[in-house]
Amino acid sequence: MPWILGLNTGFAHDASATLIGEGRIVLAVEEERLDRVKFGRGFPRLAIERCLKTAGIGWGGLDAVGFNVDPWRMFRANLAFNLRFLVKPRAFTYAAFYLGSSLAPLLSDLREAEKIRRATEGTLKPDFLDHHLCHAASAFYASPFEEAAILTIDQRGEDISASASLGRGTTMTRLRTVHWPDSLGMLYLSLTLHLGFQVGDEYKVMGLAAYGAPAYAEAFEDLLQDDRRGGFRLNPAYFDYLGVERCFSKKFYAVFGPRRRRDEPITTRHRDIACSLQQRLEEVLVSMAEHLHRETRVPNLCLAGGVAFNSVANGALLRRSPFRRIFVQPAAGDAGTSLGAALWLAHQRFRQPRYAPMTHAFLGPAFTEEQIEATLQTCKVAYTREPQIAVRVARLLADGAVVGWFQGPLELGPRALGGRSILADPRRLDMKDLLNRCVKHREAFRPFAPAVLAERATEYFECDHPSPFMLFVYPVRPEKRRAIPAVTHVDGSARVQTVRREDQPLFWELISAFERLTGVPMVLNTSFNVDGEPIVCTPTDAIRSFFGAGLDYLAIGTFLVSKHPAADPGAALSSLALSEPSSG
């Protein structure tokens, strides 16, 4: 059984490492969770160190190392694209800057690859793999499907921004690609910036879309064109210089108006642009999926790339495309390309049979009860031991508490799925405001998500398709919306996580206990991070964030830490929540 290390070397963001050995994924973790710097640019040194330490091996113990991008192809694509702009005076500075900055990741990857080669005295020469191949492998090989169509859609890999393939067993056959600068990921990012948000805030635009009307639908039809051959193109008339923040032409500004500054209020225009963009994205994705289905005639679809995080579009694909089952792995973005690189090498280079499908995201570092208790004692934190921690937390949630839930290994990907979560009562109308104000410090329009018992999901949501990684948005049944207001978005939808007992026994037990107390088989689940930090990884991270935010309890392993030593802490919290004015 080969030992294989897959790397996202952070040429854009979400640097990560994945180690495969003994026929399974041994560890997969993003660099940001370890170095505590959000988005993890740069070589994932700490993630690699953690992978090798977990397996008890050094570089010499590895059989292969795969990088998630071909840096030479990336540089050549940058060169080809930017050269034409060097002759334009206004674009010269941007073109020169981006050409220069694209040299850095090339040199970094070459330098790191050389270090690995030297560390193993030349026996190990890293492979530079095609970026979209890594995306495709991360989805298909991790999926439960023997046969599936595969769509990968992101901002860009080397010179590719989308690809369509057919996966069968351990083979993947590429059917077509869409080339940069036509890019759905870049379009969504550019509009995110235009609406006054930042890089990485695309999900905020997705949330904002529910508040708007498709007033710009026609304009987006002209801007983003369906080529009816399974691809798309961006109308160049709307773009002045692609690939940078200020990429739009005069025509774009004439149609969509000026860019919103971050401190400006969000108006109807902004909401309508978000809504129209989201609607057009869904139309194009459904059209691409329909074409791919006609070609492949298979019932299953795998999605990867940053655009696969658009859970509203994923829900639309499920309802409106011919595919019956859709698999999106939890690290659909670039963090997952380290997993894809490792899986591709395992199945293609080493001819390994397919591994067990990915049914959970708990692939990161884990901590023993002894380690957790030692940290609590070192930090001089008072705690109690709770043999029935799930039942105890369910009671606290039902009484109105907000609880940090730290159990088992860290999740891979940007969603907390019951390993590093903040939990609350989904029935409380005021819970969304309370969490936004006291814990998450984020925009009031962003929805919170429910984690629901898988076997009870269809009672509340209009879909029976599994959503274990919180990557599909489903309509909440109209008659249930008033029962779970804290997790129902303004348009009556919810970003659902379905929880199966066999995948997450302790989390399932907690939700079951909550259901016995309240009749509602779900809890509100949001990621255990505060103030723009990455999701907590270690017990120390969790304790720091617990005391730095408006959480009431921390359930960490079987230990419970409280900020409410009073006899009836839940009641105290409920009155606090209800007495404070809504932040709107």
Ligand SMILES: [Fe+2]
């Ligand atoms: Fe990507």
